[in-house]
Amino acid sequence: MKCLSCKEEYGDRNAGTCRECYEEAGETEEELKRQIVELDSKVNFLSLIAISPKFVPTANPRCFSDVVLVASGPPESDNPHCNSPSIPAHRAVLTSRSPVFRAMLENEMEESLTGTIMIRDVSYDTLRAFVNYMYTAEACLGENMACDLLVLSEKYQVKHLKNYCEKYLMSTLNWENSIPRYAFAHQHGAKSLLDSSLSLILDNMDKLGKREEYVKLVERDPRMVVEIYEAYLSKQVNTGLSKDRFVKA
Amino acid sequence: MKCLSCKEEYGDRNAGTCRECYEEAGETEEELKRQIVELDSKVNFLSLIAISPKFVPTANPRCFSDVVLVASGPPESDNPHCNSPSIPAHRAVLTSRSPVFRAMLENEMEESLTGTIMIRDVSYDTLRAFVNYMYTAEACLGENMACDLLVLSEKYQVKHLKNYCEKYLMSTLNWENSIPRYAFAHQHGAKSLLDSSLSLILDNMDKLGKREEYVKLVERDPRMVVEIYEAYLSKQVNTGLSKDRFVKA
Numbered sequence: 346m347k348c349l350s351c352k353e354e355y356g357d358r359n360a361g362t363c364r365e366c367y368e369e370a371g372e373t374e375e376e377l378k379r380q381i382v383e384l385d386s387k388v389n390f391l392s393l394i395a396i397s398p399k400f401v402p403t404a405n406p407r408c409f410s411d412v413v414l415v416a417s418g419p420p421e422s423d424n425p426h427c428n429s430p431s432i433p434a435h436r437a438v439l440t441s442r443s444p445v446f447r448a449m450l451e452n453e454m455e456e457s458l459t460g461t462i463m464i465r466d467v468s469y470d471t472l473r474a475f476v477n478y479m480y481t482a483e484a485c486l487g488e489n490m491a492c493d494l495l496v497l498s499e500k501y502q503v504k505h506l507k508n509y510c511e512k513y514l515m516s517t518l519n520w521e522n523s524i525p526r527y528a529f530a531h532q533h534g535a536k537s538l539l540d541s542s543l544s545l546i547l548d549n550m551d552k553l554g555k556r557e558e559y560v561k562l563v564e565r566d567p568r569m570v571v572e573i574y575e576a577y578l579s580k581q582v583n584t585g586l587s588k589d590r591f592v593k594a
Numbered sequence: 595m596k597c598l599s600c601k602e603e604y605g606d607r608n609a610g611t612c613r614e615c616y617e618e619a620g621e622t623e624e625e626l627k628r629q630i631v632e633l634d635s636k637v638n639f640l641s642l643i644a645i646s647p648k649f650v651p652t653a654n655p656r657c658f659s660d661v662v663l664v665a666s667g668p669p670e671s672d673n674p675h676c677n678s679p680s681i682p683a684h685r686a687v688l689t690s691r692s693p694v695f696r697a698m699l700e701n702e703m704e705e706s707l708t709g710t711i712m713i714r715d716v717s718y719d720t721l722r723a724f725v726n727y728m729y730t731a732e733a734c735l736g737e738n739m740a741c742d743l744l745v746l747s748e749k750y751q752v753k754h755l756k757n758y759c760e761k762y763l764m765s766t767l768n769w770e771n772s773i774p775r776y777a778f779a780h781q782h783g784a785k786s787l788l789d790s791s792l793s794l795i796l797d798n799m800d801k802l803g804k805r806e807e808y809v810k811l812v813e814r815d816p817r818m819v820v821e822i823y824e825a826y827l828s829k830q831v832n833t834g835l836s837k838d839r840f841v842k843a
Contacts, residue, residue: 361616
């Protein structure tokens, strides 16, 4: 008989669904697609792109900004006061997205009184992408930007952005970058990225010792390496294969 | 053979899809559901509920409001200055959602200088729901609220809310309310609601003349009634059934 979807002939062995279920599934798919269109339009409506730093990169009276953010160099740099341009923002938006900004701006802290928030150890581009995300829930990520934004979103507790960066880093995870990603995830409390990278490392234990990043990690933070071995041991005990596999290796 | 979905036996006649297409459809559904979860979380992130009138119904220094809206009675009422409580809002949000508020607040109009926007002919509850929608893209609708919000969203050109109300009014459309809905849609440029209600009326032309709302509409706005008859005639010509059906009626 003929498949209603691919139009190919099929026999008993390849039997999938009956016509009723096929039609029901089609309706479900339509309904899900309708929901997606509706949610997409909600996201567009709620996005504050017209007043985001992407659209209004410098202070403009028409955007009703009431606070600015400034990326300042690290304190140990030659000239920590050599700041990049200030990024206009809105207290209402920042406090809605970040409990850290809320505490800062709702109380009489220096930032609240001066209307200027200095953000250390961050580049202008990263800060602008960070603020922009709070208006639009969108960011253009590459490896470095994802790491920088994850650090910033952890510091200011913008969970949604942290998840977004973590997902990106998980989607680009491979054996080559698994050790630095594992260390990075460890340092910044990125649980899912930590699990994924650890699991990748555990699948390649026989090659681990030869890697340059491994040697560096033993030097820099041996406790992280201990945790890899502990996880390996625990995995072997759980799968009951400990002896066999040690012999093979 | 057995359907993989409902587990019932089916024969050639009820053949739906082959196993491969069944499995592919399952994957598509999973992917669509994943997208919905992601979009839902984006909507939650972008929603400004914590500073919306629902959450902060009266001015509060912690919500950084820089403008208030006031529902004022109609000009012909006994006391047009008897206003309800003012609703705090943010110029940045209002100008992002409505081109009318943008023109009002970006220029040196009275509202911009005083920081108070008077909204005539609207109740406090409707205005609060209207402002709340601009922060959250959500509203709790009943028939009256949907009509009131549609009128307001048309006036301030908040298209997303207008569509939302229109969809609600279409979902609750029936023969009993089709004539007033048709007149309402006509008056407020709600194209989809107009088409749906007109189509419902055209399907019940034999009962139209007996309805009280019809008699009232002829009195109040005969041109709207003419448009019903014109649409009826045009439908008959298009379906080529004009003569037959006139005879039957």
